[in-house]
Amino acid sequence: MTRIPPAALFGLFFTGLYFFMAIFAPWIAPYSMTEVVGGVWEPWSSEHLIGTDNIGRDLLSRMIYGGRTTIFIATMATILSFVTGSILGFTAAVIGGWVDQVLSRFVDLIMSIPTLIFALVVLSVMPVTLPILIVVMGLLDATRVYRLARAVAVDINVMDFVEAAKLRGEGRLWIIFREILPNALSPLVAEMGLRFIFAVLFVSTLSFLGLGVQPPNADWGGIVKENKDGIVYGIPAALVPAVAIATLAISVNLVADWILNRTTSLKGGRG
Amino acid sequence: MSDQLLKVRDLKIGARVYPPGEKPHDIEIVHGVSFDLEKGKVLGLIGESGAGKSTIGLATMAYGRGGVEITGGEVWVNGREILHTSLRDLRKLRGTEVTYVSQSAAASFNPAKKIMEQVIEASVHAGKFSKKDAEARAVELFAKLGLPDPESIGNRYPHQVSGGQLQRCMTALALCPEPDLVVFDEPTTALDVTTQIDVLMAIKDAIRDTGVAALYITHDLAVVAQVSDEIMVLRMGDMVEHGTTDQIINAPVEDYTRDLVSVRSRQHEGKPPTDNPVMTIEHITARYKGTNFDVLHDVSMELHAGQTLAVVGESGSGKSTTARVMTGLLPAREGQIVFEGRTLSADLAGRSRDDLREIQMIYQMADVAMNPRQTVGTIIGRPLEFYFGMRGAEKRKRIEELLNDIEMGVEFKDRYPAELSGGQKQRVCIARALAAKPKIIICDEVTSALDPLVAEDILRLLHNLQKRENVAYLFITHDLATVRAIADSIAVMYQGRVVRYGPKADVLTPPFDDYTDLLLSSVPEMRLGWLEEVVEHRKMESAGN
Numbered sequence: 001m002t003r004i005p006p007a008a009l010f011g012l013f014f015t016g017l018y019f020f021m022a023i024f025a026p027w028i029a030p031y032s033m034t035e036v037v038g039g040v041w042e043p044w045s046s047e048h049l050i051g052t053d054n055i056g057r058d059l060l061s062r063m064i065y066g067g068r069t070t071i072f073i074a075t076m077a078t079i080l081s082f083v084t085g086s087i088l089g090f091t092a093a094v095i096g097g098w099v100d101q102v103l104s105r106f107v108d109l110i111m112s113i114p115t116l117i118f119a120l121v122v123l124s125v126m127p128v129t130l131p132i133l134i135v136v137m138g139l140l141d142a143t144r145v146y147r148l149a150r151a152v153a154v155d156i157n158v159m160d161f162v163e164a165a166k167l168r169g170e171g172r173l174w175i176i177f178r179e180i181l182p183n184a185l186s187p188l189v190a191e192m193g194l195r196f197i198f199a200v201l202f203v204s205t206l207s208f209l210g211l212g213v214q215p216p217n218a219d220w221g222g223i224v225k226e227n228k229d230g231i232v233y234g235i236p237a238a239l240v241p242a243v244a245i246a247t248l249a250i251s252v253n254l255v256a257d258w259i260l261n262r263t264t265s266l267k268g269g270r271g
Numbered sequence: 272m273s274d275q276l277l278k279v280r281d282l283k284i285g286a287r288v289y290p291p292g293e294k295p296h297d298i299e300i301v302h303g304v305s306f307d308l309e310k311g312k313v314l315g316l317i318g319e320s321g322a323g324k325s326t327i328g329l330a331t332m333a334y335g336r337g338g339v340e341i342t343g344g345e346v347w348v349n350g351r352e353i354l355h356t357s358l359r360d361l362r363k364l365r366g367t368e369v370t371y372v373s374q375s376a377a378a379s380f381n382p383a384k385k386i387m388e389q390v391i392e393a394s395v396h397a398g399k400f401s402k403k404d405a406e407a408r409a410v411e412l413f414a415k416l417g418l419p420d421p422e423s424i425g426n427r428y429p430h431q432v433s434g435g436q437l438q439r440c441m442t443a444l445a446l447c448p449e450p451d452l453v454v455f456d457e458p459t460t461a462l463d464v465t466t467q468i469d470v471l472m473a474i475k476d477a478i479r480d481t482g483v484a485a486l487y488i489t490h491d492l493a494v495v496a497q498v499s500d501e502i503m504v505l506r507m508g509d510m511v512e513h514g515t516t517d518q519i520i521n522a523p524v525e526d527y528t529r530d531l532v533s534v535r536s537r538q539h540e541g542k543p544p545t546d547n548p549v550m551t552i553e554h555i556t557a558r559y560k561g562t563n564f565d566v567l568h569d570v571s572m573e574l575h576a577g578q579t580l581a582v583v584g585e586s587g588s589g590k591s592t593t594a595r596v597m598t599g600l601l602p603a604r605e606g607q608i609v610f611e612g613r614t615l616s617a618d619l620a621g622r623s624r625d626d627l628r629e630i631q632m633i634y635q636m637a638d639v640a641m642n643p644r645q646t647v648g649t650i651i652g653r654p655l656e657f658y659f660g661m662r663g664a665e666k667r668k669r670i671e672e673l674l675n676d677i678e679m680g681v682e683f684k685d686r687y688p689a690e691l692s693g694g695q696k697q698r699v700c701i702a703r704a705l706a707a708k709p710k711i712i713i714c715d716e717v718t719s720a721l722d723p724l725v726a727e728d729i730l731r732l733l734h735n736l737q738k739r740e741n742v743a744y745l746f747i748t749h750d751l752a753t754v755r756a757i758a759d760s761i762a763v764m765y766q767g768r769v770v771r772y773g774p775k776a777d778v779l780t781p782p783f784d785d786y787t788d789l790l791l792s793s794v795p796e797m798r799l800g801w802l803e804e805v806v807e808h809r810k811m812e813s814a815g816n
Contacts, residue, residue, distance in 0.1 A: 182644035
């Protein structure tokens with residue numbers, strides 16, 4: 001095994017830390033998420049490690065639960081976008097012809113509308129619940145994944161081993177899942193890291209604008225929104241979730257970069 | 272000695288390797304090679320891939336390609352040691368005193384610049400000639416190298432000339448600055464035999480007329496025998512034998528050299544066709560989707576059980592397209608494919624699983640013909656499972672038998688293709704084809720990417736398997752030595768038509784049609800003076816017409 005570079009180690013550590021906190025939130029958080037336990041915007045103390053928020057709830061607890069929401073939504077949306085995007089992309093590449101045309105032009109159409117505006121329009125007419133949020137984000141992101149998956153699969157589809165499988169009489173499912181997917185995995189996994197970050201940023205943006213996670217629940221974007229007025233008075237509560245979003249994005253990015261480097265530097269590119 | 276141009280002493284070259292799962296480490300790929308070259312002489316470097324021939328060639332310009340480093344020894348050019356000289360001095364040396372001709376001219380020319388600009392670039396840049404003089408010299412060289420319209424060909428872009436012409440342009444590029452030494456690295460390997468002969472003759476004349484010395488690197492002993500004064504045989508970074516061309520070809524001392532010399536001499540007594548062909552294709556005409564011209568015109572041929580039909584021709588002649596039509600990948604526009612008396616669907620989708628099983632294919636590039644993410648066991652096992660429903664122990668046993676058939680051990684079952692050598696990969700592809708128990712195997716240039724000795728092993732294996740399994744081969748190749756070694760019948764293709772077809776003895780016996788004559792006489796023979804003979808013969812013929 002080659003040594004893990006320090007940047008990737010840093011990324012792995014923080015990514016791991018955030019996911020750990022998200023999964024074990026109820027055991028880690030000192031207080032409940034919604035309980036008012038102190039005054040408004042109390043400073044950092046031994047009781048409230050990073051102070052309290054705009055109505056006196058423990059900020060650390062809210063951050064931990066909020067991280068759980070952010071990471072959960074981002075993860076589910078990313079998984080959804082990868083499953084739909086790559087299956088449709090592979091299908092388009094393998095079948096080709098008018099199926100490819102219809103799918104690709106439809107994706108172009110969706111992509112021509114700015115994602116944020118599209119999401120805001122959809123969410124303003126739909127009830128904003130977690131599943132709907134995840135589906136909207138996942139499907140919008142799936143267009144990007146579709147394009148990558150299709151491009152990668154078109155390359156693999158013309159290789160002799162795929163032709164050999166077609167000559168053998170293999171069905172499309174076998175070709176997609178057994179011949180193409182294993183060889184397309186490394187670029188897709190690397191892309192997955194980046195897409196996850198975009199999902200985190202996207203859900204935070206939506207919540208900040210009030211169309212994401214609804215109160216009293218909150219994600220990091222929501223916490224920024226709640227505490228943003230404090231900044232005027234020199235209260236740093238809004239910066240904490242902002243820093244959390246930034247560090248999560250950077251660490252996942254570092255990990256994704258490392259995976260991409262590892263998988264492409266191997267002999268033969270796809271090895 | 273004033274004649275001494277190049278002196279290489281105990282040259283050692285190392286490279287850093289990155290084996291998967293291991294730490295990167297340095298290995299030595301050339302272990303102390305020494306040789307001399309006098310002015311105006313040509314030294315042929317020959318060996319299989321990985322022998323270090325190109326690496327040595329580049330080292331004479333003090334250059335190591337991609338992670339390759341010259342670790343020891345001396346290289347003297349014109350009495351100067353160049354391995355320990357400054358980059359500034361090296362720049363003067365490279366491209367003017369020592370120049371390089373690579374295998375793929377198409378990849379070496381900048382497609383966005385005119386040929387002339389690139390041919391004179393080095394001479395003008397080094398201040399050796401003025402732009403005008405350099406252009407005049409380039410035109411002279413174009414004429415000498417037998418290029419059409421030497422006055423104006425320089426104004427074309429690289430894609431506007433043929434592959435053979437571009438290779439000659441590259442030779443002009445190398446000769447333009449009046450170098451003392453030219454390194455030719457497989458300059459004709461990528462060309463068709465009919466084109467190769469012209470380029471070879473052009474190179475040979477140019478070397479003689481300009482009095483330049485040359486290193487000629489190739490894996491084809493028959494080619495190097497035509498152009499070089501001396502030959503050095505290399506194997507895995509060591510010198511095996513070094514002697515005059517005459518001695519190496521006619522009286523090789525080492526076993527390895529003897530193998531190389533005799534590798535093309537394998538002969539196969541052709542069998543007469545049987546009464547019942549296993550497959551016939553009749554009057555096939557085909558074109559690719561989205562084009563409006565036919566690539567095959569009225570092609571007919573027969574395959575007989577236990578026999579080999581060799582399809583020969585240059586690139587673009589329709590050999591592989593014929594195979595695609597047979598397999599159903601490219602449905603024919605007209606004509607039909609008859610298999611054991613019944614007509615097969617022209618389209619892949621219209622054939623039953625059993626029809627598909629009967630026709631198997633082996634590809635030229637074994638690397639890409641196998642899924643890199645599947646083990647050898649999975650690759651060979653899938654047809655067993657797919658066609659015969661084999662599972663578990665039965666399947667495992669059959670995989671082991673097949674590995675045995677291709678003369679590889681059972682331990683290879685769990686390896687991935689990346690862990691196999693080129694010859695082993697091709698063997699696994701053969702096993703995959705055999706696993707389906709087909710009546711027909713289409714071999715598309717299966718030996719072209721392999722070193723001669725490995726290729727011979729593969730041919731022998733294919734031959735033995737044919738005897739045992741009574742399978743018919745459609746053997747696509749551009750190499751006539753391979754044809755002699757394996758074919759029972761031959762179809763010569765040219766521009767999408769079959770120009771000559773029949774049992775081997777008939778096809779290879781005069782009188783020939785023009786194209787077959789050209790093709791047959793272009794195949795390099797392993798003897799001195801062959802090139803001159805052919806060229807002389809052609810001149811006389813064209814004078815006679």
